[in-house]
Amino acid sequence: MTSPSTDEPVPASRAEALELDARDPLAPLREQFELPEGIVYLDGNSLGVLPKAAPARLARVLRQEWGAQLIRSWNAAGWLDLPARVGDKIARLIGAGPGEVVAADSTSVNLYKVLSAAAGLQRSDAPERRVVVSERTNFPTDLYVAASLCRERDWRLELVETADLPARLARGDDVAILLLTHVNYRTGWMHDLAGMTAAAHECGALAIWDLAHSAGAVPVDLRETGADFAVGCGYKYLNGGPGAPAFVWAAPRHAAHARQPLSGWMGHAAPFRFAPEYEPADGVARFLCGTPPVLSMAALECGVDTVLAAEPLGGMKALRARSLRLTGAFTALVDRHAAAWALRVVSPREPERRGSQVCLVHDAPGGHGYAIVQALIARGVVGDFRAGEPGPPPCPDILRFGFSPLYTRFVDVWDAVERLAVVMASREYERERFRRRAAVT
């Protein structure tokens, strides 16, 4: 059976789901991970799972590199090269070249760097442009950092509805920077990266992309699309571990002269010369700042390697096809019960607009989204809940399910919907123990 809209296969039984998995050439990639027994983990878009290689790697970094070799390991164990080496590996996943990406700091800190760099470029080229345009539903921390940059420079951050972005850019004489997250963290909506970049450039703005929910999940071709800067997250689909370092990319045409203000010694042209004057490194290394957190970096490298392991099997293109089949099947299976459960799929159905997640809204009076997610977790299906925001247009409470093409299986899709069926049929989410709203889900 296939989904009517997309020709994606939809299992009609658990046996069929198992058969789809058995036939899948990407299925062995799951063996790279340590996964808890009996759990259907659909939250890899929040925290990716543990690569089997990570504990041994960390033990080696701790006992041999740090414990025994100590300070020598900066050279002998390649600690100094980690930001560039891991960056080069990430580059292969996002359509960037070697030497164009570094792993460093957090997504938020990196966003501040590239926003500052882009603002600096615009200040000299087009000082009259003082607006940063972003999306109202963009990830809040991106908006906080952009707002902060604007506050400092007496610029303005303008938040636009997704559908209104093209029109806003069409009258964009005042726009300095377009800042978007490629795949929206709430809705799963995926922007046309090339098209929106072109629209930004057409109006004279620079385009900055947050790839937090893209890297390792959907193909990105930064060079091809002509984007200006990008940042992304190491601990979601890259499986780099909790709070893993993030990454930053600068288009080669900007990397050699764009300046960012976090001018720490690791971004210096010659860090160990200890010169009193800052001289930024050639290329993207100038987006480094302080000493890299080696333990977290080593785990991130293990995580990135799990995605690179797909290269002989077709790489990001093959992973993307699998991701679409998984989200398509989940969508189709939920659709069948949508009316009975009052659950509505709100993530995009068109493959070209869909990230690697499916989002549901509970349309019953009051909405029991939080309680349903809790009841599912109690039954071993881990998704998450994102509270809505009041105000028009409505931004409802969301039940969010992430699908990692590296380890999520068709049988997980099947089991998740089966358990959702139990939760919805029994209305167990109405029980008191599921109804408390915690600050953190």
Next chain:
Amino acid sequence: MTSPSTDEPVPASRAEALELDARDPLAPLREQFELPEGIVYLDGNSLGVLPKAAPARLARVLRQEWGAQLIRSWNAAGWLDLPARVGDKIARLIGAGPGEVVAADSTSVNLYKVLSAAAGLQRSDAPERRVVVSERTNFPTDLYVAASLCRERDWRLELVETADLPARLARGDDVAILLLTHVNYRTGWMHDLAGMTAAAHECGALAIWDLAHSAGAVPVDLRETGADFAVGCGYKYLNGGPGAPAFVWAAPRHAAHARQPLSGWMGHAAPFRFAPEYEPADGVARFLCGTPPVLSMAALECGVDTVLAAEPLGGMKALRARSLRLTGAFTALVDRHAAAWALRVVSPREPERRGSQVCLVHDAPGGHGYAIVQALIARGVVGDFRAGEPGPPPCPDILRFGFSPLYTRFVDVWDAVERLAVVMASREYERERFRRRAAVT
């Protein structure tokens, strides 16, 4: 025998050194660490050694918290609390109160935050002040970050010789911020933190301190001294591991209203509300930015715990006394051969001006500092080399030896000087294999 200038004990033989260690009530603290056999490690001011607790802790974080509990660990394993919990522990070492310190990001990134915060306070209180005063020999990355801040605001960074700082502050109508590193990374000179802070305040400036070479090595009493902001490093005397997260302190009088521009979600008053507007957390938590790197944070906590283990034995005061005895003994032992070896101690001899390191200069023509350090390393004595800078006043090549009061012993001091004697007597540092200058030592 004692050092003539300071009454510190100086062993006259290896046996006496061993006896000093045997009598030392702090000696058991060394058992907390995994130390390589046969190495005299005098580079803990660059990278502290491995706490025995760290490998087991990291294995637990990896397998149980990340691998098995996954996303739940943000709450269940206390990941979200790490920046504040580790911060509270560091606070006990630097004379700060609970809730006044957070562990986060790198020293450089944190310095940018506090410099921005201080500049913001001054901008509203005293807009005519636009000079940041620092020391010419301050750690370069601190100067890079300060220069960057000044460049952005059209302020000026003024670098002053150490001896001229009081006079500069005395005519400091234009000075907004005094930025100093408490213990100088090259010379080991320790500033009078209270006195310099008072001098800064007297002229209307704010005082920011970098405690990179202080935390865990010398007592600091931030609250008592009236300082405004401080940052510091996790991987030196705190033994937090390579590139460990750094820390940031804001005086309680500033913490509730000072703004810093890296406004990531972890610094929000309610990070999981995902509100579109940034509202900074009360207190120092507003100096957080992105998601904490949990693996590196966990190792940092193990490292900080090794210093806290000294609390029942007298804490930082007792550690300081031991550190002075170690550096005093090393200085006195080198002094005896100074003329024969053409090696001169250039770190301060006065205990109140001396950090936890001893610095030597090789006065022979050309200076063989680099080669001597390499020859010592080949003989198992690990110190480091910091190249000088041309220009008056002279900033010579430095042989740098750090002494951690947690694990360096008197017998290490003795053995280091004995091996230095062999290196100097045999002139083996003149051999070709020691003479190549590498970019990194």
